Amino acid sequence: MKKYRGYLLDLDGTMYAGTRVIEGAKEFIEYLSNHNLPYLFVTNNASKRPDEVAEKLTQMGFVATADNVVTSAMATASYIAAESPGATVYVVGGTGIRQALMDEGLVIKDSEHVDYVVIGLDVDINYEKLSTACLAVRNGAKFISTNPDTSIPTERGFLPGNGALTSVITVSTGVQPKFIGKPMETIMNKAVDIIKLPKEEIVMIGDLYMTDIMSGINAGIDTLHVQTGVSTYEQVMAEQVPPTYSVKNLMEVIKLYEQ
Template identity: 55%
Template structure:
């Protein structure tokens, strides 16, 4: 088994399911800390700020700090700022997305936007979707923090951001540019943040369509766990397989 210089770790379904900590999650992170192996929690969840994500993990007994967290909101805001400094943005999303956009000096507007950004929003409304569609029809570029159509929680699989994004795309006929896993943008930014090459980092996650494909697409090694979205038998016929498969992260350590 290869020794890696750092680890990208998914959250939903890998570290926790909703408010429940996943088996082996705390022990795995503790092992990395003990051996001074860098990690980055890489999440498609755009709703929370770095500090909030780290606090949630800490409350679950998983050692985490704000600088260990890289969200799709942060990657999306960086993408916009790089392509259009001081852009005007209409955002559908929660405080994590709003904060990330503001941190990049982007102006939040209701109309006349250069970009429309769709992030998970648990107070989604017809009016928010209407404003998104109107801005896109007036020429705004359409970005989505991620394409997850469903997300794992303690209640089961609930609607994800990809479901909201599809409403705007179908209504306007405009395809969204996706930033989060499995797309290249977030992976390239994360590698640059760690100042490491793709062969030095292992991508860990539970969702084949996001976490594992993100690693595969980035030509990175991947580790899939069976604690969230997908089971191994579901992906057994796929031509591209994870580098490693373990039921839980505890099994990886044993």
């Protein structure tokens, strides 16, 4: 297996499952840290700020700071700021997406007359929020969704994800959003900009083919599938474009690197 200079890593199903640390994950991050190999956790979760994501990882025993985290909220804010600096935005979402937008100098407005409507996972979603978003889109606002995940894994089971909430606005208005998070190239380009390495020197690591592995494929980055989450080895190898590598867990990678 090729040794890379930079690593992009999924979280749920790759680093942890709920509150359980996945075998080999913590050791792999320690290996990267000890060998001064840069790594970024790339998450579709737009509801949390990078420091909140890092805090959870640290509490679970991982070596992580806010600088190690790239969220779909960060990628969304960067995308809008590059396209329309200082734009007005109506937001459906949590603190993560709101903070990211403000950090990029964008103006959040509780109005039906804005430049953009942005939706991220909002656990306090209600009819009024969706109504305002729909009216703003009908009034001509550009429609952005942080990620297309239709469900998210929790201790209770799979709950509605941001893609499911987004679909309400799409069905009502007939307008398809631009998605930013995995498997889209936009979030990967944000990660590449931060890690500052050529794409051929980077690998994307994750468990789910349709988001993690496809995000790497769409961005022209090598992929490493870990058999610790949703997609099985048999499933990913049957795909038209399989991952570059597939391993049982990340301990296998350490052993291969140390040979």
